[in-house]
Amino acid sequence: MVTALPWFSGNFPLYLAPMAGVTDKVFRQICKDYGADVLVTEFVSAEGVFRRNERTREYLDFGPCERPLGVQLFGADAAHMAEAAKHVVDWVAPDFIDLNFGCPVNKVVAKNGGSALLKDCPTLNSVAKAVVQAVAPLPVTAKIRIGWDADSVNAVRVAGILEDCGIAALAVHGRTRAQGYSGEADWRVIGEVKHYLAAGELLPPPELSERWNVIIGHCRTHAESWGDEEQAIRSMRARLMAYSKNFPAAKVLREKFQHVSTLSEIEAIAHDYLASVEPLELSSVM
Ligand SMILES: Cc1cc2nc3c(=O)[nH]c(=O)nc-3n(C[C@H](O)[C@H](O)[C@H](O)COP(=O)(O)O)c2cc1C
Numbered sequence: 001m002v003t004a005l006p007w008f009s010g011n012f013p014l015y016l017a018p019m020a021g022v023t024d025k026v027f028r029q030i031c032k033d034y035g036a037d038v039l040v041t042e043f044v045s046a047e048g049v050f051r052r053n054e055r056t057r058e059y060l061d062f063g064p065c066e067r068p069l070g071v072q073l074f075g076a077d078a079a080h081m082a083e084a085a086k087h088v089v090d091w092v093a094p095d096f097i098d099l100n101f102g103c104p105v106n107k108v109v110a111k112n113g114g115s116a117l118l119k120d121c122p123t124l125n126s127v128a129k130a131v132v133q134a135v136a137p138l139p140v141t142a143k144i145r146i147g148w149d150a151d152s153v154n155a156v157r158v159a160g161i162l163e164d165c166g167i168a169a170l171a172v173h174g175r176t177r178a179q180g181y182s183g184e185a186d187w188r189v190i191g192e193v194k195h196y197l198a199a200g201e202l203l204p205p206p207e208l209s210e211r212w213n214v215i216i217g218h219c220r221t222h223a224e225s226w227g228d229e230e231q232a233i234r235s236m237r238a239r240l241m242a243y244s245k246n247f248p249a250a251k252v253l254r255e256k257f258q259h260v261s262t263l264s265e266i267e268a269i270a271h272d273y274l275a276s277v278e279p280l281e282l283s284s285v286m
Contacts, residue, residue, distance in 0.1 A: 004168075005096070005139055005141075005168050005169055006068075007037055007038050007068050008169070013037035013038050014035060014036050014037045014038070015036070015037070015038045015039075015040065015171065016028060016031045016036040016038070016039045016040060017040070017171075018040040018041060018042055018043060018072050018098070018100075018143070019042065020042045020043055020103075021042065021238075022042070022239070022242070023039075023040070023041070023042050024042065024058075025061055025062060025063065025066075025225075026218060026221045026222050026225060027218070028041075028062070028066055028069075029063065029065065029066065029221075030214060030217065030218055030221075032065060032066060034214075037068075038068050038069070038070070039062075039066050039068075039069045039070070040069070040070045040071075040072050040098050041059055041060065041062065041069070041070070041071045041072055041094075042059055042072070043072045043073070043074050043100045043103060043114075044056060044059045044060065044071060044072060044073055044074070044088075045073075045074060045075065046073050046074065046075030046077070046080050046081045046083075046084035046085075047075065047080065047084075049073070049084040049087050049088060050080070050083075050084065050087075060088060060091060060092050061092075062092065062094075067095055068095035068096070069094055069095055070094055070095060070096040070097060070098040070141060071088050071092065071094040071097055071098065072097075072098040072099070072100050072143070073085060073088070073097060073098070073099060073100065073131075074099070074100035074103055074108060074113045074114050075113055075127070076111055076112035076113045076116070076117065076123060076127070077127075078123070078126040078127045078129070078130035078131075079130065081099075081127050081130060081131050082130035082131050082133070082134035082135075083134070085097050085131045085134050085135050085140075086134050086135060089135050089138055094138075095138075095139075096138060096139040096140065096141055096168070097131060097135055097138065097139075097140045097141070098140075098141045098142065098143060098171075099127065099128060099131060099140065099141070099142040099143070099167075100113075100114055100142075100143055101114065101115060101117050101118060101124060101142055101143060101144045101145070101158070102114060102115050102143045102144055102145040102173045102177075103115055104145070104177045104180050104181075109177070114177075115144075115145050115148060115177035116148075116177075118144065118145060118147055118148050118152075118154060118158060118177065119148045119152065121154075121157070121158065121161055124158065124161065124162075125161050125164075125165060128140070128142065128161070128162055128165035128166075128167055129165045129166075132165055132166040132167065136166075139168040139169075140166070140167055140168060141167060141168055141169040141170065141171070142162050142167045142169075142170050142171070143170075143171045143172075143173065144158055144159070144162075144170065144171075144172055144173070145172070145173045145174075145175055145176055145177055146172065146173070146174055146175065146176055146186055146189040146190070147176045147177075148176060148177045148178065149176050149177065149178035150176060150178065152176075153176065153186075153189060155172055155189050155190075155192070155193050156189075156192050156193055159172075159193045159195075170193065170195055171195065172189070172190045172193050172195050173185070174186045174187055174189060174190045208247070208248075208273075208274065208277065209274060211243070211247075212270040212273070212274065214243075215240065215243050215266070215270070216263070216266060216267060216270060218236075218239070218243075219232075219233060219236055219240075219263055219266055220263060222235075222236055223263060229262060229263060230261045230262065233260055233261050233262055233263060233265075233266065234260075234261050236260075237257055237258065237260065240257040240260070240266075241254055241257055244257065248277055249273075249276075249277070253269070253273065256269050257269075
């Protein structure tokens with residue numbers, strides 16, 4: 001019997017897609033402030049849970065304001081995954097466990113984890129079943145890709161297996177493992193799995209000044225949580241590059257971001273940038 005997820009009782013909830021290296025605690029809280037209903041951690045290795053290393057503890061850390069939140073686990077051994085899921089529930093009491101059957105990264109699939117399980121349905125079945133039983137009545141959800149490669153698209157079959165295991169909700173990444181993260185997602189297959197967002201209102205993209213507010217707020221919170229501003233801002237450089245995607249004159253911004261190490265430098269870049277593209281919106285950033 002599959003437990004109904006309470007956050008599906010009204011409008012279709014807005015989920016934050018888990019993204020390793022991106023959806024950490026600070027980022028998730030920004031997304032929550034901007035209306036995300038359900039959050040999922042970055043993927044966490046079941047083996048890392050056993051080792052209880054510092055990095056794994058960071059991945060599992062979340063605040064009460066982030067609920068409902070799921071911890072996403074990956075691994076290929078049913079008994080280990082079930083044990084790791086139980087540990088996670090005991091330590092941090094998430095609202096659900098999410099199983100990663102989509103990661104395409106070589107070092108994960110080489111150990112039969114992530115999307116490799118799409119090619120090994122008996123193991124996928126045993127992993128899902130073991131975790132559902134181990135943490136019941138806590139719900140378990142799953143994330144899959146549409147298949148391993150173009151010749152083995154099997155999302156509908158996998159969805160059936162997972163449903164029979166008692167998986168409470170399924171997210172489908174509309175690409176095969178072979179496609180990685182590029183190319184158009186295949187929405188036809190997602191539609192076949194019947195897991196798509198009901199038509200909603202399409203909001204206009206945020207103003208540049210609003211985007212800078214988020215960037216500066218993110219850097220500030222990150223610096224506060226690290227305690228060492230220079231180290232924190234340097235560690236944000238890759239994020240800043242990602243934020244600048246689709247900004248007009250992004251190349252100039254990326255060059256500047258390569259060298260930033262303080263909040264005031266970022267504020268100065270924002271100031272100069274907005275003065276050059278949107279003089280009227282300056283006051284709303286600082
Ligand atoms: C940098 C990055 C990291 C990701 N990490 C994870 C992850 O840890 N777990 C997961 O299930 N999906 C992960 N994904 C996949 C996303 O959650 C999402 O399913 C995918 O990007 C498809 O969305 P799109 O069609 O908008 O690109 C990651 C994607 C990116 C770009």
